[in-house]
Amino acid sequence: MAKEVYDEMLRTYGVTPHTCTYNVLIRGFCKNSMFDEGFRFFNEMAGFNCDPDVVTYNTLVDGLCRAEKIRIARNLVNGMSKKCEGLHPDVVTYTTLIRGYCMKLKVDEALIVLEEMSSQGIEPNMVTYNTLIKGLCEAHKLDKMKDLLERMKGNGDFSPDTFTFNTIIHSHCCVGNLDEALKVFESMKKFQVPMDSASYSTLIRSLCQKGDYDMARGVV
Numbered sequence: 001m002a003k004e005v006y007d008e009m010l011r012t013y014g015v016t017p018h019t020c021t022y023n024v025l026i027r028g029f030c031k032n033s034m035f036d037e038g039f040r041f042f043n044e045m046a047g048f049n050c051d052p053d054v055v056t057y058n059t060l061v062d063g064l065c066r067a068e069k070i071r072i073a074r075n076l077v078n079g080m081s082k083k084c085e086g087l088h089p090d091v092v093t094y095t096t097l098i099r100g101y102c103m104k105l106k107v108d109e110a111l112i113v114l115e116e117m118s119s120q121g122i123e124p125n126m127v128t129y130n131t132l133i134k135g136l137c138e139a140h141k142l143d144k145m146k147d148l149l150e151r152m153k154g155n156g157d158f159s160p161d162t163f164t165f166n167t168i169i170h171s172h173c174c175v176g177n178l179d180e181a182l183k184v185f186e187s188m189k190k191f192q193v194p195m196d197s198a199s200y201s202t203l204i205r206s207l208c209q210k211g212d213y214d215m216a217r218g219v220v
Contacts, residue, residue, distance in 0.1 A: 030063025065100025095128045102135025137171030166198045173206040
């Protein structure tokens with residue numbers, strides 16, 4: 001439907017599309033994994049003297065990463081400033097790319113992207129840190145996860161939140177490190193981090209599976 005409206009806009013009314021028009025179209029195609037169509041409109045923008053913006057790129061990168069086309073997404077990011085002078089990746093671009101690598105458990109590449117962010121003067125945000133922590137936990141890179149957590153704490157702007165702690169608790173439980181999981185749980189209390197049902201259920205379930213019912217009751 002959106003494509004038909006676009007065609008009618010050009011053919012019948014002679015209205016020149018602008019960046020927002022293309023961003024909406026590209027987002028729709030990417031959500032439906034129709035990347036050939038998405039890139040066709042992306043490449044068509046130049047014909048209308050319409051420059052893509054960071055939202056255009058972020059939309060394509062997000063769609064490609066969700067479809068696990070991480071190499072294409074990476075190449076697209078690398079070519080941003082070459083295609084459009086003065087246009088550079090932002091925190092959303094890099095965080096999306098990091099999520100793409102983490103989805104494929106390529107956490108070393110994700111950490112390289114984090115360093116690239118820093119070299120470009122772009123500070124990671126809470127979503128960046130939590131995405132990486134989750135990826136490192138899922139890849140069982142717990143030492144690197146701890147290093148990242150310390151780096152996060154060293155940045156005065158951020159503190160681990162409920163999602164961060166729950167991710168780490170779940171990771172320790174998955175590999176049977178229940179003592180570590182309990183320490184993290186106690187840290188949540190110490191730092192007065194709000195707990196939700198996942199904070200309790202993951203730990204209680206793991207303790208019960210181990211047969212440590214008294215400890216499970218103590219958690220409650």
